[in-house]
Amino acid sequence: xxxxxxxxxxxxxxxxxxxxxxxxxxxxxxxxxxxxxxxxxxxxxxxxxxxxxxxxxxxxxxxxxxxxxxxxxxxxxxxxxxxxxxxxxxxxxxxxxxxxxxxxxxxxxxxxxxxxxxxxxxxxxxxxxxxxxxxxxxxxxxxxxxxxxxxxxxxxxxxxxxxxxxxxxxxxxxxxxxxxxxxxxxxxxxxxxxxxxxxxxxxxxxxxxxxxxxxxxxxxxxxxxxxxxxxxxxxxxxxxxxxxxxxxxxxxxxxxxxxxxxxxxxxxxxxxxxxxxxxxxxxxxxxxxxxxxxxxxxxxx
Amino acid sequence: xxxxxxxxxxxxxxxxxxxxxxxxxxxxxxxxxxxxxxxxxxxxxxxxxxxxxxxxxxxxxxxxxxxxxxxxxxxxxxxxxxxxxxxxxxxxxxxxxxxxxxxxxxxxxxxxxxxxxxxxxxxxxxxxxxxxxxxxxxxxxxxxxxxxxxxxxxxxxxxxxxxxxxxxxxxxxxxxxxxxxxxxxxxxxxxxxxxxxxxxxxxxxxxxxxxxxxxxxxxxxxxxxxxxxxxxxxxxxxxxxxxxxxxxxxxxxxxxxxxxxxxxxxxxxxxxxxxxxxxxxxxxxxxxxxxxxxxxx
Numbered sequence: 001x002x003x004x005x006x007x008x009x010x011x012x013x014x015x016x017x018x019x020x021x022x023x024x025x026x027x028x029x030x031x032x033x034x035x036x037x038x039x040x041x042x043x044x045x046x047x048x049x050x051x052x053x054x055x056x057x058x059x060x061x062x063x064x065x066x067x068x069x070x071x072x073x074x075x076x077x078x079x080x081x082x083x084x085x086x087x088x089x090x091x092x093x094x095x096x097x098x099x100x101x102x103x104x105x106x107x108x109x110x111x112x113x114x115x116x117x118x119x120x121x122x123x124x125x126x127x128x129x130x131x132x133x134x135x136x137x138x139x140x141x142x143x144x145x146x147x148x149x150x151x152x153x154x155x156x157x158x159x160x161x162x163x164x165x166x167x168x169x170x171x172x173x174x175x176x177x178x179x180x181x182x183x184x185x186x187x188x189x190x191x192x193x194x195x196x197x198x199x200x201x202x203x204x205x206x207x208x209x210x211x212x213x214x215x216x217x218x219x220x221x222x223x224x225x226x227x228x229x230x231x232x233x234x235x236x237x238x239x240x241x242x243x244x245x246x247x248x249x250x251x252x253x254x255x256x257x258x259x260x261x262x263x264x265x266x267x268x269x270x271x272x273x274x275x276x277x278x279x280x281x282x283x284x285x286x287x288x289x290x291x292x293x294x295x296x297x298x299x300x301x
Numbered sequence: 302x303x304x305x306x307x308x309x310x311x312x313x314x315x316x317x318x319x320x321x322x323x324x325x326x327x328x329x330x331x332x333x334x335x336x337x338x339x340x341x342x343x344x345x346x347x348x349x350x351x352x353x354x355x356x357x358x359x360x361x362x363x364x365x366x367x368x369x370x371x372x373x374x375x376x377x378x379x380x381x382x383x384x385x386x387x388x389x390x391x392x393x394x395x396x397x398x399x400x401x402x403x404x405x406x407x408x409x410x411x412x413x414x415x416x417x418x419x420x421x422x423x424x425x426x427x428x429x430x431x432x433x434x435x436x437x438x439x440x441x442x443x444x445x446x447x448x449x450x451x452x453x454x455x456x457x458x459x460x461x462x463x464x465x466x467x468x469x470x471x472x473x474x475x476x477x478x479x480x481x482x483x484x485x486x487x488x489x490x491x492x493x494x495x496x497x498x499x500x501x502x503x504x505x506x507x508x509x510x511x512x513x514x515x516x517x518x519x520x521x522x523x524x525x526x527x528x529x530x531x532x533x534x535x536x537x538x539x540x541x542x543x544x545x546x547x548x549x550x551x552x553x554x555x556x557x558x559x560x561x562x563x564x565x566x567x568x569x570x571x572x573x574x575x576x577x578x579x580x581x582x583x584x585x586x587x588x589x590x591x592x593x594x595x596x597x598x
Contacts (some may be wrong), residue, residue, distance in 0.1 A: 194382050195412035197400055199477065201429040209425065213416045290416040290457045 074259035079267065082260040092252060093244050096268075103234050103246040104272060106162055110169020111230035118174045118226075119219060122181025123211065132182075139178075147171050148236055155241040165242070169233030173226045180222035184215030217291075220284045227276045231269060326358035326513045327403065327480040329379060333388035336374050347538040348374045351388070354532060354541055359511040363524035365576055366534030366542075367583030372517040375539075376483045379515060380406055392481065405479035405512075407487040411470040413458040419445065419469050420454035426477040444472040448502065464495040468502070475506060482507070484516045488523070500527060500556045508552055521576060525549075525568050526556040533575050536583035545572050 024032075056076050062068040063075040070078065086096040093099065125132040151168045158164035192210045201209065238247025246265050253261025336349040348371040356362045364372050377383040378390050381401040390397040392404075405426075413422045420441050427437035445451055448468040458466055467488065474482060487503075488496045504527060507514060518524050524531050525547055533542045549564060559565050 189412075191408050191410055191412045192414060194377075194380075195406060195408065196425070196429065197382065198380055198404055198406040199426045199429050199473075200400070200402075201425075205429055209417075209429075210414065213414070216416075288416075290459075292459050 070259075071257065072259060074263050078260035079263045082258075082264040083267070086264065091249050093248060096249075099244060099246050099249055100268065100272070102162070102244045103231075103238065103269075106165035106234035106237065106245070107169055107227070107230040109162070110166045110233055111173055111227055112170075113166065114170035114173025114230065115177050115223065115226065117170070118177025118222075119181045121174075122178045122183075122219075123185055123207065123215065126182045126185025126215070127207065127211065143175055143179075147175070148232075151233075151237050151240045155237065160241050160243050165234045165237030165245070168237045169230040172229040172233045176222050176226045176229060177219060180218045181215055184218030185211055187218070188214045216287060220280075220287060223280050223284075224277060227280060228273060231273055231276075235269065326360075326511055327393040328358050328391075329356040329481065329513055329515070330354070330391040331375070331379075331388070332391065334375075334378065334385045334390060335387035336371065336378065336383070337386040349385075350538040350540050352540055354544075356513055356515065356530075358513055360530060361507065361514045361516065361528045362530050362532060363516045363518060363528035364532045364534060365518060365521055365524050365572075366539060367536045367576075367580045368519075368587075369583065370534045370537050370579070371539035372534060373485050376406070376485050376515060376517060379481070380404055380483055401481070403477075403480040405474035405477055405482050407470055407474045407482070407484045409486040409489050411458070411466045413466060413469055413473070415458050418455050418457060419450065419461070422458065423469060423473045423476055426473060430477070440476060441472070444476045445469070447506070448472045463491055464499060467491065467495075467499050471499075471503065471506065475510070478510060479512050482512045482514045484514065486518055487516075489519065496523070497555075497557050503527070504553060504556070521573060522560060522569065523556070525565060525572065526553065526559050531568075531572055533572060533579070536579045536586065542579065543575050 059068075060076045063070040063073065090096060091099055125135060148168070150171055151164070154164040154167045158167060188211050192214065193206055196206050196210050234245070235247040235250070238245040239251050242248045246269060250262055250265045253259070253265065331352050331354040334349060334352040335347065338346045338348060340346055352371075352375065354375075364375065366372055374383065378385050379392065379397065379401065381397045381399050381404075392401050413419075414425075417425075420438060423444055424434070424437040424441035427440055428434060432440075442451075442454060445454060448471055450465060450468050450472065453461065453465065453469075458469070461469065470487070488499050491499060500523060514528075516524070516527060521531075528547055531545045531547060533545070534540065535542045545568065547568060549559060549562065549568075553559055
């Protein structure tokens, strides 16, 4: 355990290379630190690009030399061709944009219905203990059911149109949002509630000014997962029976032994989900702007 | 149907009372108050036993006692946040039923809502009582100025220092012009200097409107420096052991300096004698529980 000279700090980078007698001034240290951060960021991006090249290039190569059979697993060039074909000539059910629009409409509507009902139910049950006790076994049972199977019911009952997919998406979304809202309400600081009541707040005012904003951190955290589930609900719903939509496009590609089509649609869905994620992130930053900065950044990462 | 009507009438009653009682101090009386809690395992635990206490209107009453003697419980029952298991709490002659009107509460951990600005936090009291938002905010602005927080209206609580948050809490508590101010170790978490400044601030503001105050604290010097009467409570189950009148003249001036007055020192000795027994009693009891383990390590 020998004591290190003070400026031999490994964090200081090049400074220590000149030996322990070099005294570094603040500006040099700051410049050094900035350069290190920049270098690191560059390295991460380079590694990311390298990884993409490796995966896509490897895929293409392996399918070219027939180690992997492109008939089953598709190939990147085929996916690009397929996407190009969809954009230029449309799918069997109309233009690709129409399919995207239909699927997004189903997902967004389902998301909206699920989020609103989830928040209302969560806040209600979180505040009224009696209701929570009555409902809790049923909610547990509902949560244990593989809810995606409900899609079959909805398709039969609500038909091949948009409504059956909205129903499936909203059921999937509901439970995630509900559990988070419920937990969020349970975690509200008792002091805040007591203080508001002493100041003369009605039950409704306590909910509006104290309980809801406090639970919002929890609720918003659930929205990221919830939107992914809404898309899954819409796609699976279309799989089970539809006249339009990306899910139907995927099902058709499957039936035609066209893996490039499946991958192409997957790629489109990924872009849509990422866009929605970004929007939810913006909403989060706006609604939770009162939080200290570091906390927000940790939340985003 | 009938219950809604009764509720509405009670509300009407409350607002009428508010408008006439605003700022006027109220008489507080605890009569043989007992509070028992039932633990999750089903056994009962007595926090308070037969507490008798009278606080005259406009008096500043400090309550001291060992940890866990039910000081905070007393406050929640005066506020109407909790009900006694036995006995009765009367405020202004009326038995407490539901939230006591005209009351403000300052907690040990400040209850400022982190998602609201300082201005909105202070304006909450009037807003909850149906005052239009613009009027409430104007009043909040005025109160922030009075506690020395002008210019911090749009900050969020986490951007303020501990002392500033206490000032904001104080403004939020006083803006409703309460007839009773309940304080549960409000300055307990502050450093000594900030605590002294806040105590002076509190005395200055209290002398303007003179609500009845119950101030719970661990700090006997703080209690004597601030209060008209100091209540010593016994180790749990808590009950009133003795009440001492503090006859130091008002206005008291700086709390740091009053500590050197001979009369202050005399009172401190006298009350400490009484408090020490209880503190030692409570400590020996907690040491008996935690003791063997501590000694081994």
